[in-house]
Amino acid sequence: MTIGFSSRATRSACVLCVAGLLTLMPAAAAARMVRPDPGAPGGPRATAPQPSLLYRSGTQVRLRPGAPEVPDVSALAWVVADAGSGEVLAAHDAHRPLPPASTLKTLFALTVLPVLPGGISHRVSTEELSGIGPGSSLVGVVEGRTYRVSDLWNGVFLNSGNDAVHVLASLVGGWDTAAARMQAEARALGARDTHVRSPDGYDAPGQVSSAYDLAVFGRAGLRNPDFARYCARIDAMFPDGDGDSYGIMNTNRLLTGADGVEPYPGLIGIKNGYTSSAGNTLVAAARRDGRTLVVTVMNPQEGDGYAVYEEARSLLDWGFDAAGRVDPVGSLEPEDTRPRPGPHAPPAHATATATTTAEPAPDEPGWQGTGAILGTAGLGAGVMALALRLKAGRAERG
Template sequence: MKRRLRWIIFVLCGSLCVCQAQSTPSNDDQTDAVVRPTGVHKRKHTTTKGSRAHKRAADSSDEDKTPEPALAPAVPTQPSDPNRVPNTRANSVMVVDARTGQILYEKNADQPRPAASTQKLLTALVVADTGYLDRQVAVEPIDTLAEPVKLNIRPGETYQRIDLLRALLVKSPNDVARCLARDNAGSVDAFAEKMNAKAQQLGATHSHFLNPNGLPIPGQYSTARDLAIIARAAYANPTIRSIVCLPQLVFRYASGRTRELENTNKVLKRLPYCNGMKTGYTEAAGHCLIASGSRPGRDVIVVVLGDTKSGVWADAASLLSWGLWL
C-alpha cells in the first residue's frame, strides 16, 4: 500500500514538473526574446544607418547652401583667449570698432585686391543717399546683361527701389545691381563715378570702382582698410542696417510670383551677435566677407578678403567673436 502511494505521488510530481517546464521559458529563451532583434528591428536599424549616412553625404556636399537657423554657432559665444588674435587663412584682414573706427587688428590691409560683391555695400550707400526709395524703377534690357547670379527680373517690369535694394543686399543678384545703378545715374559708367566720389568722400582713397556689382574687370580694386571705412558708413545707415540683418526675404515679382531669398551671409545665422553685412566671391577675389556684430557697449566690423571657401566663415566668425570681447 505504501509503495503504491509513493508511486502515485511520484507520478503526480513528475507531471507537474513537465507542465511547468513547458509553460515557463528558460533564462536563455528570455534573453533571446529581449536581446535578439526581430526582422523588423533589423530593417529599422539598417534604415537608420542608411539615413545617417545619407545625411552625412548631403551635409558634405551642401557647402554652398545657407544653413538653417537651427545650426549651432560655428565658434563659442566668447573666445577662449581674448588676448590672442585668431589665426586666419585670408590674404587681407581688417577688424575695426564700428563706432569709433579704432583699428583692432589688420593684416595686409592696404594690399589692393578685387572686392567682389562686398563692394555692393558702396552701391547700396549711393542708392540710399539719393533717397526716394519708394519710387518705381522700370527694368530695361541692358539691366539684365549680367552673370552669374541673377534675380531674373525682366525688361518692362517695375519695382520699388527699396525692394530691389533689399534683394541686392540679401541675395546679391548682379542684374539688380545694374538696374539700380542705371536708374540712379543713367548708366553703369556714370554710377561708377558716383561710387568713386562717395569712396573719396568717406576717406577710402585707395580703391577704384568700375561697376556696381563687383564682377571682375581690369582696373577695379579695393583694400581691406577702404572696405572697412565703407562698411562703417553702411553700418551707420539705418536703411542698410535694417536690411543686412535679415536672414531671409520674400521677394515679389511684378507678375505676383514670390520667391524666398536666403541671405548669403552664413555667419549671420551661426552667431547670435552677428547682425549682417555682405559676402563676395569671384575666382580672382577668392571668398570675401564683411561681417558686423554687436554686444552691449561694443560694435565691431570684420573684413576678410581672399579666403578659402570654408575658411571665410570660420575666420570671420572667430575674428568677430574676438573683437567683440577684446
C-alpha cells in the same frame, strides 16, 4: 630811529609777490601732471596717439599685458575695428589691393541708397539688363516688370543680384555714372585703395579695394538706417514675372546659419561676396554688450568656401575678448577728421587710460615740489619788500 615804509611800497610789494606766484603756478601745475598708466581702465590717455601701423605688411597689433593673442587666420588681408570709435584693433595687410567681389556692393549702396527712396516704382527695360557678366549672381529681375526700389535693394543685399544693381544704376544716370559716383564716395570716406570699374563687384581689370576700405564702407553703412535694415534682413519676398512673388534668403551664412555654418550671436549682417579672382570675401558686423565690431576678411587660403565665415568668427571673438586690452593700430576715420594731438585735443582713443595716484613718482615734484616753488616765490617777494624798506630808509636819512 624806526625805519618804516609807506602803504604805496607795501602795495607794490604785494603786487609783485602775486605776479610772481601767478607766473610760477602753471609750472607747479605742470609738475603735478600724473604719469599715464597704460593698463588701467577708465579714462583718456595723457600721451599723444601712437602712429598708425596699417600701411605695414603682415599682422599689426599692440597687445597690452594679459591680452589674448590674435587668432591665426589664412586670409590674404583682414581688419578688426570698433564701429563706434573707428579704432582698428588689429589688421593684416590692411591696405593690400585685392578684388573685392560683391562686398563692393556696400559702396554701391552707400552711394545710391540716399538718392533712391524705397517706395519708388520702376518698370524695367531690356537695356537696363544688358551687360550683366556671365556667371553673375541674379535675383531674377524680369524686363517689362514693375518693381519697387525696396524690392531691388532686397535683391542686392540678400541675393547679391547683379541684375538688381544694373537696374538701380540706371536710375542714377547709368553704369559709368554710378561707378564715378562710387569713386567719389570712396574718396570722401577716406578709402583710397578702392578703384571702381564695375559697380556690382564683378571682376574687371583694375578693380580693387582693400580690407581697410571695406571696413570703412561697412562702418559707414551701419550709420545709414536703410543700409542697416537691409543688411540685417535674413529673408524677403521678391516679385516674379507673373505678378506673384517668391522667397529669397540672405547668402551671408554667418547671419542665417545656412549650409551648416553656425550663425554668429549678435551678428547684424553686412555683405559677403565671391568671384574666381577675389575668392571669398566678407564684411561682417556684430554687437555685444553695447559694443559693435566690424570685421573684413578677404580671400582665405585654407579650408573650403565657408572658411571666410569661420575666420570672421574667430576675429570677432578675439575682438570682443580683447576689448580694453589692446591699443589701436590705426583708425577708420578720414585723416582730416581725426583729432590733432595737443593740450586741447580730445582723447584719441577710449581704450587707452590714465589714473591719478596719491603719491607722486620719485622723479616728479608733486606737492613737495610745488611747495618748494611757492617757497621760492615767497622768498623772492620778501627780498623785494626788504629792498623797498631799505630804499625808503635811505630816502628818510637823505
